[in-house]
Amino acid sequence: MDLTARYKEVRQRTEKICSFLQTEDYVVQPVVDVSPPKWHIGHVTWFFETFILKPYFMGYQEYNPDYNYVFNSYYETVGTRVIRTDRGNLSRPTVVEIYSYRKYVDEAMESFLCGDVSDDVKELLILGFNHEEQHQELLMTDIKFILGHNPLFPAYNKSYVAPHIDEGRDDAFIKMDEGIYEIGFTGDGFCFDNELNCHKVYLNAYQVSPMLVTNAEYLEFINSGGYHDFRYWHAEGWDWVKTNKVEAPLYWHLVDNEWHSYTYHGLEPLHLKEPVTHISYFEAYAYASWKGLRLPTEFEWEAAAGKFNWGRRWEWTESSYLPYPGFAKAPGAIGEYNGKFMVNQKVLRGASEVTPPGHSRATYRNFFQTNLRWQFTGIRLAK
Amino acid sequence: MDLTARYKEVRQRTEKICSFLQTEDYVVQPVVDVSPPKWHIGHVTWFFETFILKPYFMGYQEYNPDYNYVFNSYYETVGTRVIRTDRGNLSRPTVVEIYSYRKYVDEAMESFLCGDVSDDVKELLILGFNHEEQHQELLMTDIKFILGHNPLFPAYNKSYVAPHIDEGRDDAFIKMDEGIYEIGFTGDGFCFDNELNCHKVYLNAYQVSPMLVTNAEYLEFINSGGYHDFRYWHAEGWDWVKTNKVEAPLYWHLVDNEWHSYTYHGLEPLHLKEPVTHISYFEAYAYASWKGLRLPTEFEWEAAAGKFNWGRRWEWTESSYLPYPGFAKAPGAIGEYNGKFMVNQKVLRGASEVTPPGHSRATYRNFFQTNLRWQFTGIRLAK
Amino acid sequence: MDLTARYKEVRQRTEKICSFLQTEDYVVQPVVDVSPPKWHIGHVTWFFETFILKPYFMGYQEYNPDYNYVFNSYYETVGTRVIRTDRGNLSRPTVVEIYSYRKYVDEAMESFLCGDVSDDVKELLILGFNHEEQHQELLMTDIKFILGHNPLFPAYNKSYVAPHIDEGRDDAFIKMDEGIYEIGFTGDGFCFDNELNCHKVYLNAYQVSPMLVTNAEYLEFINSGGYHDFRYWHAEGWDWVKTNKVEAPLYWHLVDNEWHSYTYHGLEPLHLKEPVTHISYFEAYAYASWKGLRLPTEFEWEAAAGKFNWGRRWEWTESSYLPYPGFAKAPGAIGEYNGKFMVNQKVLRGASEVTPPGHSRATYRNFFQTNLRWQFTGIRLAK
Amino acid sequence: MDLTARYKEVRQRTEKICSFLQTEDYVVQPVVDVSPPKWHIGHVTWFFETFILKPYFMGYQEYNPDYNYVFNSYYETVGTRVIRTDRGNLSRPTVVEIYSYRKYVDEAMESFLCGDVSDDVKELLILGFNHEEQHQELLMTDIKFILGHNPLFPAYNKSYVAPHIDEGRDDAFIKMDEGIYEIGFTGDGFCFDNELNCHKVYLNAYQVSPMLVTNAEYLEFINSGGYHDFRYWHAEGWDWVKTNKVEAPLYWHLVDNEWHSYTYHGLEPLHLKEPVTHISYFEAYAYASWKGLRLPTEFEWEAAAGKFNWGRRWEWTESSYLPYPGFAKAPGAIGEYNGKFMVNQKVLRGASEVTPPGHSRATYRNFFQTNLRWQFTGIRLAK
Known part of the structure; x- marks a missing residue:
């Protein structure tokens, strides 16, 4: 290099x-x-x-x-x-x-x-x-x-274009067999310390969607009263919804009865075919519950990652951010990079439209608290 | 019955x-x-x-x-x-x-x-x-x-005696082999829905202590400045320590320079040989870090539970409280029993001196938020 | 004695x-x-x-x-x-x-x-x-x-009767002349230190109502939207109304579209002829503003107190709780009785139906923060 | 004009x-x-x-x-x-x-x-x-x-000079006679609505200092433990001191054991002869209590204002900000200028070194909450 x-x-x-x-x-x-x-x-x-x-x-x-x-x-x-x-x-x-x-x-x-x-x-x-x-x-x-969050909704850059990633449009869930899978980074290049220690994980048979949930699909959840029915939510998520009066993803605004969202171009009518984004883990979980499905674990995600196109959204997983077996913090300030955050956060996998090209990989472990929405987060369903 | x-x-x-x-x-x-x-x-x-x-x-x-x-x-x-x-x-x-x-x-x-x-x-x-x-x-x-928390420190019951459980006093860690283990409840009797769906988990080789950490051992952590060195703590734990000015387990009081703790008999000099209790997950993790060791996962705990005597303390594990594969909430109010709490909590295994006899079992999954201390929590180390 | x-x-x-x-x-x-x-x-x-x-x-x-x-x-x-x-x-x-x-x-x-x-x-x-x-x-x-505040609304004492004080029912305001008035305690008996130092106060001509504002009158304020129009409120009062979603006096409940209030007998339909009570200073001020009138100062109140019957409600005045000229705290703990509270509180004059008989007098200075409502407070108008 | x-x-x-x-x-x-x-x-x-x-x-x-x-x-x-x-x-x-x-x-x-x-x-x-x-x-x-409040303490303007106002240096208190004084604005020029309605106020004999309290004098209060003795403080002031750990005026910093203060030139050693500033009403009151003296009322201040030089500091008075007799809000938005703030604030009289020339006058009524310190506030004693 x-x-x-x-x-x-x-x-x-x-x-x-x-x-x-x-x-x-x-x-x-x-x-x-x-x-x-x-x-x-x-x-x-x-x-x-x-x-x-x-x-x-x-x-x-x-x-x-x-x-x-x-x-x-x-x-x-x-x-x-x-x-x-x-x-x-x-x-x-x-x-x-x-x-x-x-x-x-x-x-x-x-x-x-x-x-x-x-x-x-x-x-x-x-x-x-x-x-x-x-x-x-x-x-x-x-x-x-x-x-x-400025009342004038200024554009960042009218020429902004998200990188193109072809998701196809195939609704059939990808089937994965029961068995032992190797999880974690193994190559020569760079990875963060939280990806190290490749190890075996036993997974039951599962299925995962090749597609991200779209704005149109998420709108059905809203329109069917998803934000007003506690049964789809964790107790802590339900408190969060009520305390913050959450009714839609971040940046969504109902203007003259039509949903808009703030984008880098300014406020625009909602793009229905785009994958939903700026949702918390609580919302991702509630959406999946409403569908009668669930989110994949980070291990399920990694094991199947070669079978779908990812990179448009950071995908909330059901996994908590925890150390891999044998994880050890590096000594000194560099050791504070990852280990100290391994509590009360959820793992997100993939990458987003604003992740620098080449930055992420299939073993990359991003992590955020369950209530945060300002990242380009999204939903992939599993069962 | x-x-x-x-x-x-x-x-x-x-x-x-x-x-x-x-x-x-x-x-x-x-x-x-x-x-x-x-x-x-x-x-x-x-x-x-x-x-x-x-x-x-x-x-x-x-x-x-x-x-x-x-x-x-x-x-x-x-x-x-x-x-x-x-x-x-x-x-x-x-x-x-x-x-x-x-x-x-x-x-x-x-x-x-x-x-x-x-x-x-x-x-x-x-x-x-x-x-x-x-x-x-x-x-x-x-x-x-x-x-x-009453300034008069009244006794609850001067005749209170904790049930006797022999821990022995053997410091050699129990060695467990790498491989697949079956986790979850399988018997005929009662269990909670969160223990169901016995499933395979792959574990690396590990070791677990047969003994709980004692008050004497925990005191060394305090005396060596453990509550004042951020390196042993999660970032969130460190904030918790500083915000709440935590210096010792709950119920510990330094009276005339001697540590006392409030018990069901009232305020008493600290019993050094007893297993430490009324500590948060943050403290359990920090103690283990200070020792250069770690807490077991709930799977490691369950796989080894036949090899040590448990039941004096609810033992913090490194595992987050998450659904087992195939977990599904029961319909109606009963379904709210467990599933809605499966976020931002840690699993505790075992039982405590105030758990009703026969109530717990090796597959029992207790759970609390990481900052809570009013339960009889304790520490078992692993590596 | x-x-x-x-x-x-x-x-x-x-x-x-x-x-x-x-x-x-x-x-x-x-x-x-x-x-x-x-x-x-x-x-x-x-x-x-x-x-x-x-x-x-x-x-x-x-x-x-x-x-x-x-x-x-x-x-x-x-x-x-x-x-x-x-x-x-x-x-x-x-x-x-x-x-x-x-x-x-x-x-x-x-x-x-x-x-x-x-x-x-x-x-x-x-x-x-x-x-x-x-x-x-x-x-x-x-x-x-x-x-x-108990959801069962238990009665305190079904036989409770408020002491009778005849207010008459004369709407003509009492007219008071401009001039110098003597304010403060002068007799031989007991008074609190905050009443001492009788001194001269110059008052412009003013008028004061012989009657307290009734529940029926206060209901007109509510029904005309008084709690939803910022113009009647202090800025701080308006914040208080909005933050606490205040819509009526304390203890008022709208049950099947009829106003009730909690009394010592339990929950009862509102007694329309009774003087309104359990209102904050903010509400007293807003009511007076809505009427195009004002609250009396404590000096106006004291100067006119011989001309009306008082004792049913502690009457909010426009006066802040401040020391009289020459006021000095007694040395020691007794000196903490009154002086240390002489900031950011309002004076209330009179007495209430639960003031012990003989406890109050025309020079008595009660005082509370502007948002408090749990005392038997009331409104007398001035102009 | x-x-x-x-x-x-x-x-x-x-x-x-x-x-x-x-x-x-x-x-x-x-x-x-x-x-x-x-x-x-x-x-x-x-x-x-x-x-x-x-x-x-x-x-x-x-x-x-x-x-x-x-x-x-x-x-x-x-x-x-x-x-x-x-x-x-x-x-x-x-x-x-x-x-x-x-x-x-x-x-x-x-x-x-x-x-x-x-x-x-x-x-x-x-x-x-x-x-x-x-x-x-x-x-x-x-x-x-x-x-x-920037850790780099940048200067605003190295050439900043406060306007010169000669206070002299005469410690003899000015003696004022008992009697009726006219308070409020009477001239032809501009005044705010809160100064209108010139009216008579009866004052007992009093004395007021010709000088503002200096930094050197205030330092004695600090050094004698004034911030640690509840007896000098209102109850609410004492809570404020303890909650905010207040130990000195705003902008004061103890650097290498020497008091400095931030000025428009940057951080400088404290100017001992300057009038103390950036103190709350709570501190002004506590200082006066410690001296065995008190603050003047706004009426005392106005009646004596011709006998001393003012204009360096906004001077906290003992008076609460209340309407003058006959005060009425103007209709519409302009009417919100002053009246809505007439609760839980204290009147300050005079002007400060950053008040525009000619802006203030002897009848001018400034007002702030009792805990605020970012204005150029100061202390004049009375007895």
């Missing part, structure tokens, strides 16, 4: 995403799970500075020690972090200042990459690339939330 | 537990998870009235229709429930009135049981017995919470 | 009020402002023990030092108090134990009162009598809240 | 204040009481558009109907407002767009002012000028809050 080329490509992709923003869009944080775009672009830069340049690039001069405080995320090992809810209150450093910081770090990185890079550092670099790709996806979803 | 005898035995056991209470103790609800004892004794009575007498005992006259409203719990199918946090605000019906209600229902039940009982009803009856046993355990833990 | 006779009379009146309660009614605390009746009867006893017996009765043996902790209220000088919201979680001491405590203190007090009593102590005693009378009124309102 | 000149002057002053900001500084809202600067500059523009141009300038074309929704404040009459806490989540309209809106309205206003202006409209115009001046002061305090 040409590390310099890969570095530049990743870094430029981030800036491309932000090129459609106004300065003000970089600053706000409407809810705790959404970070201001300027924080993202600072944080991914801080990652390279903290984990590559400071320990491994002799003579590197830290850009600004205060930035360590401002752009840290959840890495408790590194220092006191800015509490996550406070990020949206920080007008400084400005966007221009953060781009200067990026430039400074990029120049240092490019010098650094001209020299010899040890295997250990190479591994960290590749982690850094994947880390920045994860934040590219978060940028896309956070920007959607920021603009989609 | 002599259903009448079984019915009487269960009902009397509940009243025996309450015989040590003052009237005032029946009324209060210090936190949402703890119910007032008078609610428990009304609710288990309501269960028999609602699911047996009203549908199956011809000519049965409902005791008081308003009680349906007061003593319902989470059965959304049956009617509007009293919101759980309000239970502790209800001074009426009085304790005397609720005992009259019990007597009325008991007399009707005893008449009913003199007649022929269909298999369907027998199944419901046995569910009712097991349901009341679960509330017996909750009565014990709720009473402990109520008295243990 | 025969102090022993006065002491006995006050103490017996408290017990008379409680004689209609069940043990369970003594225990609960449905909201923070309502204290459990058992706390009241302990607290007023603790007052005599703490401020009379312990400092002035040689050889007095404190009943139980822990009670100081349990029955303290807001007297920060005396020791750490039980946080007010926790009172309803304490099942111990039991009601029987608290009555034993009362008996013990009563016996000691009666011995003490046989001896010589200095003027200073006599003053404290009279404060103690008035203090217990205030808690008698709180007992009546707290009991009403406890029983009136 | 040359209305065009006055209009331009006011509008330019607002823009001058903002000229020191970065775009990002315009966007954030760290707490509910602080509005984003871009909201202020839009809102004051919306005021002229809504109350002058739309009703009175024939043929005026509204700039953007959605702005009515975005820039409304608390004027319930005009339409649904953006909930105040949401303001900081709006990245659009951008700062550039809002300045375009200002320019559009300014041009229309200047055309409009070339024509004949009726007396009614003139009154509204002058209200609009005063309204914008109030927002100029809020801009200054909100900007201070935004930058002063």
Whole structure:
């Protein structure tokens, strides 16, 4: 791999995403799970500075020690972090200042990459690339939330087109045999630590749909009163529905009695054939219950993943996010990447239309809390 | 089974537990998870009235229709429930009135049981017995919470003795082979719906301790700063520790620099050799991390359960509470018993010193949220 | 004054009020402002023990030092108090134990009162009598809240009759001249420190109604949409209405389209001719605005008090609770009685149907936060 | 008055204040009481558009109907407002767009002012000028809050100099006689409706300090434990201190054991001779109690205002914000300006170093809730 080329490509992709923003869009944080775009672009830069340049690039001069405080995320090992809810209150450093910081770090990185890079550092670099790709996806979803919650419903980019993935249109469920399956990553390339330790899992016979649930299908659930019948919901999901008065997926608006949804183009009439998205696990589960079906486990999903086209939505699974047998946290700050989140979250498999190309794979384990909806989540049914 | 005898035995056991209470103790609800004892004794009575007498005992006259409203719990199918946090605000019906209600229902039940009982009803009856046993355990833990949070630290019963279970004192971990294990209930007797559907699970080789972690061992964790080092905790657990300023298990008090704990006898110096209890899942996980070990999964626990003595503590497992393959909710209110809680909870296995004798079994799946501590929870280590 | 006779009379009146309660009614605390009746009867006893017996009765043996902790209220000088919201979680001491405590203190007090009593102590005693009378009124309102929020709507006392006060029925407003009025207590008898420092106040000419607003009149406000038109409300009151979805006075229930209210006899059809009660300051103000009128200030009220019959309702005034010129807190715990509450509360004048006879007077200053409704509050209009 | 000149002057002053900001500084809202600067500059523009141009300038074309929704404040009459806490989540309209809106309205206003202006409209115009001046002061305090809560402590303007007001340095209290004083506005010029209805108030003899309390004096209060002794505080103030762990005025930081405060120049060592500022009413009251003195009432303040130099700090008074005799709200949205806030707030008198020159006067009644500190508040003692 040409590390310099890969570095530049990743870094430029981030800036491309932000090129459609106004300065003000970089600053706000409407809810705790959404970070201001300027924080993202600072944080991914801080990652390279903290984990590559400071320990491994002799003579590197830290850009600004205060930035360590401002752009840290959840890495408790590194220092006191800015509490996550406070990020949206920080007008400084400005966007221009953060781009200067990026430039400074990029120049240092490019010098650094001209020299010899040890295997250990190479591994960290590749982690850094994947880390920045994860934040590219978060940028896309956070920007959607920021603009989609503005009463003016501004477009992000009128030319935005989701990548094409052919799902076909075959309703026959894929049949999978009972038996032992190998689960987890085995190749040579990069994977996250939570995919490691390939291991055997025994599965009963099951079936899985080749198609994602569409907006049209989800609308039937709404129209049949699905949000008003506790029988389809977990007790905690039912509380969530009632407390938050949830009546539809995030970004759906009933305008003059017609459903619209906010997209990167602005507010548009609902595209009925598109796969439903921006739903919580609670909603995915309730929809499946209403259909008399269920969600696949992450093991069922992975075992069958070669038999359908995935990549349009992060697909909620029935599996909780737990360590694979033999999982161990890496020492130091890097070890905080995944393990500390392995409680009270659900695994999502696949990828979404805003996942950077090549970022995901069949063994990739994404994870979110059961109530969250701002990612491009979706539903695949099993039985 | 002599259903009448079984019915009487269960009902009397509940009243025996309450015989040590003052009237005032029946009324209060210090936190949402703890119910007032008078609610428990009304609710288990309501269960028999609602699911047996009203549908199956011809000519049965409902005791008081308003009680349906007061003593319902989470059965959304049956009617509007009293919101759980309000239970502790209800001074009426009085304790005397609720005992009259019990007597009325008991007399009707005893008449009913003199007649022929269909298999369907027998199944419901046995569910009712097991349901009341679960509330017996909750009565014990709720009473402990109520008295243990009173600044006067009154004893519940100076003669209370926990049932004896010999753990031995052998530190060698039990070794278990890699392979396929059968998990789930298979016998003829009663089990809950969440234990059904015996199925195969593939386990890697593992080891599990024959002993529970003791207070003395847990004290080492405290003394070595375990509550002040984020590295041992999940991110959510760490927030919980800091938000609630947790420094020790529930009921532990440092009096004149010596650790005490509140017991059914009142406040006593900590019994160092006893298994630690009243800890959250977060604490169990942190303790195991600090030891460089881990908690067993519920499958590992069940596969090895024949090789150690259990029953002193509900043992936190690493497993999330999820449906077994093929799990389906029963129709109607009974179907709300278990399935609706299968999200964001952890499985506990075994039984505790206040579990009614014979109530639990090796396939029994108890479950609680990760932050709860008022049950007699404990820690068994694995690797 | 025969102090022993006065002491006995006050103490017996408290017990008379409680004689209609069940043990369970003594225990609960449905909201923070309502204290459990058992706390009241302990607290007023603790007052005599703490401020009379312990400092002035040689050889007095404190009943139980822990009670100081349990029955303290807001007297920060005396020791750490039980946080007010926790009172309803304490099942111990039991009601029987608290009555034993009362008996013990009563016996000691009666011995003490046989001896010589200095003027200073006599003053404290009279404060103690008035203090217990205030808690008698709180007992009546707290009991009403406890029983009136129970879904069974139990009666407190079917024989309860409010004392008769003839309001007449004359709608002509009383006219008062512009000029200087003397405000504050001047007699020989007892008054609270907040009434002292009689001083001159200059009032413009004003008029005040001889009648309280009735339920029938208030119903017109409701029926004309008063709770849905922000123009009649303070901004803070409007937020309160919307946040709490307030639609009517406390204890009003629309049953089969007819207004009922909970009374000491249970739920009854609304008595239209009775003065409206259980309304917040926000509602009193909004009603007056809707009428194109206003509430009197406490000075206007006091200056005119000789010209109308008062005593059925505590009457919200437009005045904030502030110190009179020259007001100074007494040193020590007694000084905490009034002064520390002189912020963000409104003055109420008069007395209510549950104020002990003889307790109030024309200079008496009652005070509550603007959102509170569980007292027998009412409305007198001015212009 | 040359209305065009006055209009331009006011509008330019607002823009001058903002000229020191970065775009990002315009966007954030760290707490509910602080509005984003871009909201202020839009809102004051919306005021002229809504109350002058739309009703009175024939043929005026509204700039953007959605702005009515975005820039409304608390004027319930005009339409649904953006909930105040949401303001900081709006990245659009951008700062550039809002300045375009200002320019559009300014041009229309200047055309409009070339024509004949009726007396009614003139009154509204002058209200609009005063309204914008109030927002100029809020801009200054909100900007201070935004930058002063940024961990980088950026300066607002290194050249900022507070206007000079000579307080002298005479500690002798000014003596005022008992008697009747005239309170309220009487001149020809502009005043707010809450100052109207000049009326007589009877005051006892009192004394008031010619000097504001300094930082050095306030430091003595801190050093003597004032924040840890409940006796100096209202009960509600004491709760506020403990809940918020308040230890010093807002913006004070103990750096290497030396007190600093954040100023418009950045973080600086505390200026001991300056009048203390950024304190709540609770703190002002506690300081006065600790000194054995008190705060003046607003009437005492106004009666003595000719005898001392004021204008450096908004001075907390002991008076609650209440209507003067005969006060009546104007009809329509303008009537919401003051009256709806007349509950649970305290009056502040004087002006501060960031009050626009000429904006305040001796009868001016400012008002805030008792816990707020982000204004330039201060303490003048009375006895």
